[in-house]
Amino acid sequence: MRGLRSATQQSAFTQNGWLPCRKRPCVRRIMGGSEEITNKRRNEMSGNADKTKFSVRVDTELLELADQYIADATVQSRTELIEDALRFYLGFLTSKKAEDYLLQSLSSVIMGTVQDSENRLARMDFKLAVELSKLCHVISYTHDVDEDDLHKLHLKCLDEVKRINGAIDFESAYKYQKRET
Incomplete structure (x- = not known):
């Protein structure tokens, strides 16, 4: 029969400090600190060697929702659900930090590129x-234009540049001067 031991086996157990467990068919040592070692071995066997036990207070509705996910076999236990949720949230926070860092880096690179382009355009302007100043001086020196005609020309050019949004076309100016338009 299972569970029955002979008198010699029973006396060997009691002499060495071993007694059978009441709940499970395992053996537990009665000496100092041995129960702690047994629990540690159980945790190692169940995959809980580096896990910490703590209590959490949550709303009843949230706990019921969690139990529904467990019932749907999305996860196997509340612990697994909490671990998955915590990993997801920590990943979100990490990506948020990475996103902030990338945005700052990208912003500084773009600002540098825009500044370089602005400097090049300013030098070209x-x-x-x-x-243009040289051209204006040469034209004014070679042509005799009075101030009234110069003012009319200025207003006409100002209107034309506004109308064509700064896209000056030599052919259009030539046709205007030759009165072809």
């Missing part, structure tokens, strides 16, 4: 302004 300066060179064009110098060339």
